Amino acid sequence: MTRIFRHLVMRDLRLALRQGTDVAMVVSFFVITVTLFPLGVGPEPNILARIAAGVVWVTALLAVMLSLERMFQTDYEDGSIDLLLLTPAPLELVVLAKVTAHWLLTGFPLIITAPVLAALMNMPPEGYPILIVTMALATPTLSLVGAVGAALTLGARRGGVLISLLILPLYIPILIFAVAAVDAAITDLSTRPHLAILGAMLAAALPLAPWASAAALRHSLR
Secondary structure, three states: OHHHHHHHHHHHHHHHHHHOOHHHHHHHHHHHHHHHHHHHHOOOHHHHHHHHHHHHHHHHHHHHHHOOOHHHHHHHHHOHHHHHHOOOOOHHHHHHHHHHHHHHHHHHHHHHHHHHHHHHOOOOOOHHHHHHHHHHHHHHHHHHHHHHHHHHOOOOOOHHHHHHHHHHHHHHHHHHHHHHHHHHHHOOOOOHHHHHHHHHHHHHHHHHHHHHHHHHHHHHOO
């Protein structure tokens, strides 16, 4: 099963990198949107520092959502999803492989880019390490939960809008605790409770989201 999982991840990575649109779209949206805030709010350093964590995290959340619709849609359109169903691996493992590839293409670049944009927003240096930790804990959860929405809306018209309506309420707790952790680090408070909750969300989503996504895929492909 490990070999099948690895091959599925590498397959999705090769297909995505060959097209080269998902990574560029997500990172470009992330950078451009965060850059617009100093222009709209003004260059006042204290104001930018106060909203830095929220701006970076809200923008990262929206950037991840841009590519959720394509998680299963391409395989659905060219018929590959039917072949994946015939593999000896359980569908939950296939979903987990696609989520892993999605995170490597979207979440990981955001983790690398986030500190640079935080510096642009004049975030205090104390917040950088916790920002990276929260991104590392929460972006996989975003991909896992997003997979459920992508599976539920597979084949639907205007699937991107439906995914937003389904997934955004589930993303709110992640956003709250991630921003709270960064703010706590900046104000010299304990970040352990917030990070523990983010870790618990990831631990819960890791087994539950692939199972729910697989069930939604089976229903959508009937």
